[in-house]
Amino acid sequence: MVTTIMNDKIYDISIIGGGPAGMFAAYFARLRNLKVALIESLPKLGGQPETLYAQKHIYDVAALPKISGTDLTKQLNEQLSILNCDQYLKTSVSSIVRKNNYWELITNKETIHTKAIIIAIGNGAFKPRKLTFDYDPKLEENNLDYFVNDLNEFQGKDVLVAGGGDSAVDWSIDLSKVAKHTSLIHRRNRYRAMESSVAKLNKSNVEQINPYIIKNVSFNSNTSEKIDVTLKMIKTGESKIITTDKLLVNYGFVSDSKILQDWNVALEGPFIKVTQEMETNLPNVFAIGDIVTYPGKLQLIATAFAEGPIAVTKALRNLYPEKDFFEHSTSIFEK
Numbered sequence: 001m002v003t004t005i006m007n008d009k010i011y012d013i014s015i016i017g018g019g020p021a022g023m024f025a026a027y028f029a030r031l032r033n034l035k036v037a038l039i040e041s042l043p044k045l046g047g048q049p050e051t052l053y054a055q056k057h058i059y060d061v062a063a064l065p066k067i068s069g070t071d072l073t074k075q076l077n078e079q080l081s082i083l084n085c086d087q088y089l090k091t092s093v094s095s096i097v098r099k100n101n102y103w104e105l106i107t108n109k110e111t112i113h114t115k116a117i118i119i120a121i122g123n124g125a126f127k128p129r130k131l132t133f134d135y136d137p138k139l140e141e142n143n144l145d146y147f148v149n150d151l152n153e154f155q156g157k158d159v160l161v162a163g164g165g166d167s168a169v170d171w172s173i174d175l176s177k178v179a180k181h182t183s184l185i186h187r188r189n190r191y192r193a194m195e196s197s198v199a200k201l202n203k204s205n206v207e208q209i210n211p212y213i214i215k216n217v218s219f220n221s222n223t224s225e226k227i228d229v230t231l232k233m234i235k236t237g238e239s240k241i242i243t244t245d246k247l248l249v250n251y252g253f254v255s256d257s258k259i260l261q262d263w264n265v266a267l268e269g270p271f272i273k274v275t276q277e278m279e280t281n282l283p284n285v286f287a288i289g290d291i292v293t294y295p296g297k298l299q300l301i302a303t304a305f306a307e308g309p310i311a312v313t314k315a316l317r318n319l320y321p322e323k324d325f326f327e328h329s330t331s332i333f334e335k
Helices: 020-031 047-051 068-081 165-177 193-201 259-263 301-319 328-335
Strands: 010-016 036-039 087-088 095-100 102-107 111-118 125-128 156-160 181-185 207-209 213-220 227-231 239-244 248-249 251-258 271-273 286-287
Touching: 010 102, 010 301, 020 036, 020 047, 020 068, 020 301, 036 111, 047 068, 047 328, 102 213, 111 301, 156 165, 156 239, 165 181, 165 193, 181 213, 286 301
Parallel strands: 010 036, 010 111, 036 087, 111 286, 156 181, 156 248, 181 207
Antiparallel strands: 095 102, 102 111, 125 251, 213 227, 227 239
16 A cells, blocks of 8 residues: 655655754755754753753854853744744654655654654753652643743742752742742752852742752642642651642753664764764765764754754755755845
């Protein structure tokens, strides 16, 4: 049996990974008038800068003396909105299958058809480190979060933040500006965050609850709008229950690049081997960003921003050798 796919359902390029490298590659591909799908396993774009060091400053992006991970993501989203592409969030690619002259991307939601692929998964697909005990999964619908998608969701609420790294400290400070009351729970008296961030935390109105760990989370028996968080003090075992509206868990993220072995891309250690035009060993499959290796490779966002256009340009030449796509960006926007 032969499956027929309508041409308008086949993307020119599908980009796996919605971090800075993938976002800019998607924008550049749209700039060249290609049909583009941007696929991200997390519920929002931004990758490591947005999820791991949202408020840390980045100093190696051209023309920007410094910019935080959150602001960099905001700028990339704004740029991407000029020439929108189809975005698939909370979508994980499990396998890629070659079908004649296109690829099938098998995901946890649907199958995506594409002529070319750019792998931009950074250090691998990210998943949040979740609470280690069982809890009612319905808690994640309103009260328990592992990401901050919109600060307005915390407006005027009592918020507990759990964690001791940069992300937990930074989000505690930001949330305290909109929340009714913000508390930060950490298992130690010292944080693993930057000294400057800890200094800001100490000057803020964030209540610091140390050294405690979370032992249980459940709906409050009096109102379904609030939750009870059971804490246990390290060493003494003393416990207490805090009733709150929101619990934001920032225990960090785990990444997994083992899926690449199933995709049959050639690897050098944990990295994808690519040519100077970002080509892998598979036809019309490219890779960019932290996941790739080649002579002289630098693990910088600035480098990844350059690799995207190189991959897109090579894909264009492979897919449409008869067409002239190579105008200056100023000429494209004037049209």
